[in-house]
Amino acid sequence: MTQSLQPSSESFDPTEFRKALGTFATGVTIITARAADGTPIGLTANSFNSVSLDPPLVLWSLANNAMSFDAFRNALHWAVHVLGSDQEDLSGRFARRGEDKFSGLDTDEGEGGVPLLRGCAARFQCRTATQYQGGDHLIFIGEVLRFDRDEAAPLVFHGGKYAHATRRDPPDIKPRSAHLAGSFGEDFLGYLLGRSHFRFFAQIRPFLDHEGLDDMEFYVLSTLTLKPLLTEGQIAEGLAGVLDANRQRALDGLVERGFARRTAADGFELTDGGREAAIRLIAAAKAVESQVLERLGTGDAVILKTTLNRLLGVVDESAADVLWQSGEGERKG
Ligand SMILES: Cc1cc2nc3c(=O)[nH]c(=O)nc-3n(C[C@H](O)[C@H](O)[C@H](O)COP(=O)(O)O)c2cc1C
Known part of the structure; x- marks a missing residue:
C-alpha cells in the first residue's frame, strides 16, 4: 500500500523553510486512532487537507519520528477532529510527545473503535486508503466513512502561532467616513x-x-x-x-x-x-x-x-x- 515520493535534492536553510511554510495559514486538527493493544493514540496535526469529494478522501502527514508512528501506520481507521477556536489547550495537550493525552477526557467510540473527541468544529471518521512515504513524513490518505460538524469558529495556525479567523466585512458594511477633512470621522x-x-x-x-x-x-x-x-x-x-x-x-x-x-x-x-x-x-x-x-x-x-x-x-x-x-x-x- 505504501508508495514513495522522492524529496528534492536541493537543500534549504531549515529555519527559513519552516518560516516560509508557516505563512500558509491552516486550521488545526487532532488525529486519533487505537493502537493494536487498544491504547488510544492521537496527535495535533495541521497537515490535514481535503483531497477528493467523490470518492470522499482526505489526507494528513505524520512525522517518521512520532512516538505514535507505528500505531498509526498499522491502524485501519483514524479520525480527524477539526478544532474550534476555544480548543487551543487541547491542541497543546495532543502536541506533547507520548503523554497520556486522553486522561480525563470524555470520548465517544467511532468506526473501528477509534476514540472521538467532543466539542470540535468537525469530525471525519476515516479508513486508510493509501499511505505514501513523503521524505521524513508518512502521508495518509483516508476514505471518509462518516462526518459531523458544529457551528464552532475554527482555531487557526499561522506563522507558528495560534490565531483566530474573522470574516471580512460584507461589502455593504464599510467604515463610515467623515465629511469634513480633519474631523475625527466614524472610524476613529x-x-x-x-x-x-x-x-x-x-x-x-x-x-x-x-x-x-x-x-x-x-x-x-x-x-x-x-x-x-x-x-x-x-x-x-x-x-x-x-x-x-x-x-x-x-x-x-x-x-x-x-x-x-x-x-x-x-x-x-x-x-x-x-x-x-x-x-x-x-x-x-x-x-x-x-x-x-x-x-x-x-x-x-x-x-x-x-x-x-x-x-x-x-x-x-x-x-x-x-x-x-x-x-x-x-x-x-
Ligand atoms: C499546530 C501543530 C500542528 C502540527 N502538525 C503536525 C503534523 O501535521 N504532523 C506531525 O507529524 N506532527 C505535527 N505536529 C507535531 C505533533 O503534534 C507532535 O510532534 C506530537 O508530539 C506527536 O505526538 P507523538 O510523538 O506522541 O506521536 C503539530 C504540532 C502543532 C502544535
Whole structure:
C-alpha cells in the first residue's frame, strides 16, 4: 500500500523553510486512532487537507519520528477532529510527545473503535486508503466513512502561532467616513469604542434602574464583588479613569442604601443585600452580553474580546491586575 515520493535534492536553510511554510495559514486538527493493544493514540496535526469529494478522501502527514508512528501506520481507521477556536489547550495537550493525552477526557467510540473527541468544529471518521512515504513524513490518505460538524469558529495556525479567523466585512458594511477633512470621522477608535460601550450599556441600564442604581454605583458595586474586602484606595485603583469624580458619591450612596458597609479595617464590603443585588445585575448583564455576542457570531466574539484585552494592555498598563487575579483564591479561603 505504501508508495514513495522522492524529496528534492536541493537543500534549504531549515529555519527559513519552516518560516516560509508557516505563512500558509491552516486550521488545526487532532488525529486519533487505537493502537493494536487498544491504547488510544492521537496527535495535533495541521497537515490535514481535503483531497477528493467523490470518492470522499482526505489526507494528513505524520512525522517518521512520532512516538505514535507505528500505531498509526498499522491502524485501519483514524479520525480527524477539526478544532474550534476555544480548543487551543487541547491542541497543546495532543502536541506533547507520548503523554497520556486522553486522561480525563470524555470520548465517544467511532468506526473501528477509534476514540472521538467532543466539542470540535468537525469530525471525519476515516479508513486508510493509501499511505505514501513523503521524505521524513508518512502521508495518509483516508476514505471518509462518516462526518459531523458544529457551528464552532475554527482555531487557526499561522506563522507558528495560534490565531483566530474573522470574516471580512460584507461589502455593504464599510467604515463610515467623515465629511469634513480633519474631523475625527466614524472610524476613529474613540468613537467606535465609546459608542459601542454606550449602546451596549443602554441595554443593561433598565436593570440598574430597577435596583435604583446609577452607572457609577453599579461600577463600584461590581468592583466590590471582586474581593471580600476592599480599601478605598483599591476601589480607586480598580476604577481608575472611570468617572473618577463620582466615585466617592457612589460609594456613599451604596452605603446609605444598605448595599455596602464600612468595616473596622478602613475598608468596604458588600452587605448580603448588596451581594444579592450584584448577583442579579451580573446575571442580567451576562444575558445582555450573550444576546449581543450571539448576533456577532462566536468567532468574532472571541476575536473582539481578545483584541480588546490586548488594547487594554496597551492603553491601561496599570489595569487593576491585583484586584482581578487574586480575588477568587481569597474568596475560597
Ligand atoms: C499546530 C501543530 C500542528 C502540527 N502538525 C503536525 C503534523 O501535521 N504532523 C506531525 O507529524 N506532527 C505535527 N505536529 C507535531 C505533533 O503534534 C507532535 O510532534 C506530537 O508530539 C506527536 O505526538 P507523538 O510523538 O506522541 O506521536 C503539530 C504540532 C502543532 C502544535
